[in-house]
Each structure stands twice: as C-alpha cells, then as structure tokens.
Amino acid sequence: MSAEVVHHTVTGIDNRKFGMWVLIASECFLFGGLILNYLVNRDRGLVGPKAVDIFNIDITTLSTFDLLMSSVAMVLALHACQQHDIKKFRFWTTMVILGGIIFLGFQYFEFHHFVHAGLGLSTNVFGSSFYLLTGCHGLHVFVGVLWLTSMLVTSFVRGKDWFPSVQLEVAGLYWHFVDVVWILLFTVVYLFVYL
Amino acid sequence: MAGKNHAHATVGLYWKFAGILCFITFIEWAVFKSDTFRSNAKMMVPLLLGLSAIKFVMVCGWYMHLRYDPSVLAKMFGFGLGLAALVYTIMHLAL
Numbered sequence: 001m002s003a004e005v006v007h008h009t010v011t012g013i014d015n016r017k018f019g020m021w022v023l024i025a026s027e028c029f030l031f032g033g034l035i036l037n038y039l040v041n042r043d044r045g046l047v048g049p050k051a052v053d054i055f056n057i058d059i060t061t062l063s064t065f066d067l068l069m070s071s072v073a074m075v076l077a078l079h080a081c082q083q084h085d086i087k088k089f090r091f092w093t094t095m096v097i098l099g100g101i102i103f104l105g106f107q108y109f110e111f112h113h114f115v116h117a118g119l120g121l122s123t124n125v126f127g128s129s130f131y132l133l134t135g136c137h138g139l140h141v142f143v144g145v146l147w148l149t150s151m152l153v154t155s156f157v158r159g160k161d162w163f164p165s166v167q168l169e170v171a172g173l174y175w176h177f178v179d180v181v182w183i184l185l186f187t188v189v190y191l192f193v194y195l
Numbered sequence: 196m197a198g199k200n201h202a203h204a205t206v207g208l209y210w211k212f213a214g215i216l217c218f219i220t221f222i223e224w225a226v227f228k229s230d231t232f233r234s235n236a237k238m239m240v241p242l243l244l245g246l247s248a249i250k251f252v253m254v255c256g257w258y259m260h261l262r263y264d265p266s267v268l269a270k271m272f273g274f275g276l277g278l279a280a281l282v283y284t285i286m287h288l289a290l
Contacts, residue, residue: 013265021268025275032279036286061224065217068250072213075258079206169260176259180251186220187247191227195236 020170024177031181034136035188038129045124051193054117056110060190063106064182067141070099071179074172081168086160093152093168096175100145107138130189137185140178147171204257212253219246 009015042051073095080088111131119127148171155162204212223246226232232239256262261269 011265011267013268018268021271025271028272028275028279029282032283036283040286040290057224057227061220064220068216068220069213071254071258072209075204075209076206079209173259176254180254180259183247183250183254187223187243191223191243192240194233195240 014166016166016170017173020173024173027177027181030136031133031184034129034133035184038133038189041125041129043126045126048123048127049114049117049119051126051130051189054114054119055190055193056113057190057193059106059110060186063103063110064186066099066102066106067179067182070096070103071176073099074175078165078168078172081163082165084163086155086163089163090152090155093148093155097145097148097152100141100148100175103141104138104145107134107141111135133189134185137178137181140181144171144175144178147174204263208257212257216250216253219250222246 009018011018073092077089077092077096080092114127119130121128121131151164151168151171154164223243226239226242226246232242255272261272
C-alpha cells in the first residue's frame, strides 16, 4: 500500500479536497450564467428549427440514466479504493470511464442530428446558447474521462498496491458535480421545452 | 479530511439510491410524455423542479458526501449556488 501523505490544515480538510470544492463553487457561476443565457435566448431564434422541433427526450433520458449510473460506479470505485480492493477499484473506475464515453457518444449523436436538422452553432441565438451550454458540460465530462483514465493507467503502472483514495475522492467530487449539473440541464433545457 | 475515517454510506445504500435516482428520472420522463401535465404548466413546472431537487440533494448529500463531511464544504457550495441563483433571479426580473 502506498502511504498517502496527510497534510495537517487549518480547516482540517485535505487541501486538494478543499480546492476542489472551491472550484465547484466557482463552477456554479459558470453554469448559472450559461443556463441564464440559454433561458433568455432560447425563444429568440428567428431562423432555423426550434427546440421543440428537434429535441428527442427519449434519447436524452437514456443519456441521463447513463450519467447517473456512472455516478454510482464512481462511489463504488472510491469505496473499493478505500477498502484496498484493487480489482473492484479498477473495474468500477473503468465503468465510470465507459459511462462518460457513452454519454459523450449520445451527445455527439444529438449534435449530429441537430446539425442535419439545420441547427448549427451560428444558425440562431437558440443554437448558439444551446451548444455553448451543453457543449461546455460535455467538455467537463471529457475532462473527467481523461482524468479518470489517467488514474486507471497509473494504477496499472504503479502496481496493485497503489490506492489513491484522496485523489480519487477529489476526482469523484468533480464527476458528481458534472452529474448534478446534468440533472439541472435535463430539467431546465429538455423537459421545460414546451414552456 | 485525509487520513480520517468518515461514516460514509454503505454500498447497499448507494445501490438503493441508484434505483431511486433512475425511478425519479423515469417519473420525469413520464410526466413529460403525459398530455395532462404538458398542457398544465402550473402543475408540471413545480413537479419537475421538485423531482430534480430531490435528485440534486441525493447526489450532493450522499454521493458527494456533503452529509458526512465538515459543514464548511456544504456552506461553500451553498454560497456558490445561492449567488448563482440570486444573479439569475435579478436578471430574470430585469429582462
């Protein structure tokens, strides 16, 4: 087992974890601004298709299930890591990564369909604000996939005695936040399409 | 807090929550598909926002361990969320 360095801090919370929470708090502003931008502009498109014409809620619900399940896999990966169970740690981390890749696949499919339906990035302000919001979220998922992949690869390089509990917990916080943002986007962007 | 053991949720509870989260998402989908709700925004909006809020609290509280971690983290997250909501409200009223 690799010895994890425990830093004594004023707050009593590991600095890496505290730093991630500061980042998450600041990301609330980013996504808050993007959601506001979308809600203001979604009905202002003068040309091209509107949201109600092109959204496919069935597909989006499936991608929501996928992201929720990847969050479950994330907590199970962390639990296995804390229990020093290398097989389950690697298995569940792989499941999280796969969940993220599948979600990105759904998003690619959705964007591809929308572009073919005539909604490009610059077609109208609805398209611009929609792609900016969901694309920014997709970028966060992509970063999470890269992050967890690097941890999985490192696990194989460093051997079966490497259990990065704190690092995985920090990566998990990021991943769950991305999931939480999607919970909001699914409701506000997709389910409120008729409002 | 590194190096300390927290009383985190059990694996069984994580799976139960996974089932509940999927069930709520299914309910959201069903509400969306329902003509009754679709034609009645006054019912649909609070219902969907409520369901979304339940999922939000479950993921933040248990999966992100806010329920078990020091309260300063929840306060910091709440501050970020609250400020974002305040900006949204002000902009919404102004536009």
